[in-house]
Amino acid sequence: MKWAMLNFFMFICFQSSCIKSQQQYSANEPLNCTNKSLYTCNGQHPSCTSFLIFKSQSPYNSVATIAALMSTNPSELALINNVSKTTIFPRDKEIIIPVNCSCNQQYYQATTSYHISPQSLTYFVVANLTFQGLSTCGSLIHANPYNQYELKDGFELKVPLRCACPTKDQILNGTKYLLTYRLSFGDTVNLVASRFNITVKSLLQANRISKTNTVYPFTTLLIPLPDKPSISETVIQRYNPPSSLSPARTSKARKSIIVGIAVVCSFLVILVSLVTILGVLYMRRKRKNENMTENEILPEDLLMKIASFERIIKVYSFKELQTATENFAHKRWIKGSVYRGLFGNQIFAVKKMGIDVCKQVNMLSKINHINLVKLYGFCKHQDSWYLVFEYMKMGSLKEWLKQTHSLRRRVQIAIDVANGLRYLHNFAKPGYVHNNLNTSNILLDGNLRAKISNFSLARKIDDVNDTRIVGTRGYMAPEYLGSGLITSKVDVYSFGVVLLELMTGKDAVFRYEGQEMLLKAAICAIMEGENAESEIWGMIDLGNEEIGSMDYAVQVVKLSLNCMKHDQESRPSMDEIVSSLVKIKIDLQCKTIGKYVE
CATH class of the missing domain: 3.30.200.20 (Phosphorylase Kinase; domain 1)
Structure with a gap:
C-alpha cells in the first residue's frame, strides 16, 4: 500500500514537467458521473489559449448569449467566427469559442458559471445538453458543493469546460493550439481530420487512439492545430446518420443511438420550456417598462x-x-x-x-x-x-486575513487574483488596468475563491497617463505616484503588495513600535540585512503549519519583491506570475502528499 501511495506521489509531483504523452480519449466515460473526465495537466505550459466548438441553440444563439454562457470575450468570439457582435446564429450553427485554459488541481479547464433553470436540475443535463458535452457531470459534482440530487432553480454552478494545452512534443511538431470538438453521428476520425485540415496521424496521436479504436457520438476529441482556427476554413458539418452498422459495432452503436434519442427528446422539452419562459419574461418586462416612473x-x-x-x-x-x-x-x-x-x-x-x-x-x-x-x-x-x-459570502480578503489560514489556501487565492489580472491585461478587449488593487477590493465567495472587485478607477491599457493621482496608500506604484503613468505593471506592483499581505498577515500600512510603516519597506529592509533568512521567517505567518512549508512561503515573498521592483520594465508579467504561483502550488501539494506517504 505504501509503494502504491509513493507511486501516486511521484506521478503528481513530476507530471507538470516530465509527462510528454498526449491526452487519452475518454470514450463514453464522461457519461458516467463518477469521474471528472477532464484532460490532465501534461502540457508544456500551465495555461494557454484554447478553443471549443459549440452549436447554437436557443436561447444561446447570439454572440452575446454564447459569450456569457462560456465566459469568453464577445469581441474575440465575433472576430474568430467572422460575424458582428449583434449576430443571431441559425440553429445548429457551429461556433468557435476561444477560452483561457488553465491547470487546476492536475486538470486543465476553462471555468464559467451557470444558473440552474427548472429545465436543467441535474448535473448530467447541464453538462450534456446545456454545455453539449463540453463539460462533464463528474467535474460538475467535484466543482460544486450541492448534492447532485438536491439541485434547485437559481443555484449558481461553477462549470469546468474541457480544454487542454499542447505538450512539449506537440509544440515541437508544430501544434500551437488544441480545440475541443464534440463528435456527432456519422463522424469518423478521417472525416474530422479532413474538416480541420490536419493529418489523421496527428489526430490519432493527440487523443492516444489507433485506427481500430471506436469513437462515439457525444464524446470529445482534441484537435491539434498549427494556427488559430477560423470558421471560414472549417468544413461545416452535415448530419448524416449511419444507414448500417457492422456486426462488431452493433452493440456499442445501439447504446449510442439510445443516448442520442434521449438527448434529442430532452432538448425538445427544454426548447419548448425555454420559449415559454422567455415569452413570460418578455411580457413581464414589457409591463414593467410601461409602469416606470x-x-x-x-x-x-x-x-x-x-x-x-x-x-x-x-x-x-x-x-x-x-x-x-x-x-x-x-x-x-x-x-x-x-x-x-x-x-x-x-x-x-x-x-x-x-x-x-x-x-x-x-x-x-x-x-x-x-x-x-x-x-x-x-x-x-x-x-x-x-x-x-x-454576492461574495466571505467578504473581503482584508477581513479574512485577520485570522491565520493554511499556506495552500493563501497560494490558491493568489493564483485566483493573478488569473483575474491576467484576463484583464491580456484577454479583455480592450485590455484594462484595474489601477486600485488592494485586499479590500478582493472578495471571497462561499468556497473561498477570490474575485477582484471595484473597477471605478480602471483604465484602458492605452490610456497611458492620469492627471489625477488617486489610489490606496501602500499599493501605488512609484511611476504612477510620480507622473500618473498607467500600464499593466501598475497592477503588478499592487499585486506584489497583496502577496506580502497574504504571506505575513499584516496590512500594507501597519504600525510598528507606535509608528506607521509600509509593509514593502519593512520586508525590503529585512532582505537587505545580514540575518535576512531568519528575520523573514519571523515575519511570515504560518500559524500551526510545519516549518517545512516555510521555503514555499519565502518563494512567494521573493516573487512579490520582483513584482515591486522600482523599474517597471523589470517586473514580471501576469503570465509569468501565474506560472510561478502554479509551480509553487504543485510543489506544495507534492510536499503534503509526500508527508502522508512517509
Missing part, C-alpha cells in the same frame, strides 16, 4: 449603450431594489453603501453610488471571468446609481 427613465445615450452591451446586463427598477433589500433595511446592510438583496432565489449585493456609473457599467459589460466580480444589473433613481453584483 419618470425618475426611473434612463438617459437616452445610456439606453443606446445597453443595446450594444456584450454581456446581458439587466436594468432594474428602483422598486425591485427596495423589495430585495427590504427598503435598504439595516439588517440587509453589509458595509459602506452595500446591501444584501434577495432577488427571487438568488442573493446579490446592491451598491449605491453617487457618481455616474455609465463608464463602469460599459466596461463591466465587456468583461466576464470567474475571478472578477460579475455585474448583473444596475438602476438609476433620482440622482443616485445602484449596481447589482454577485
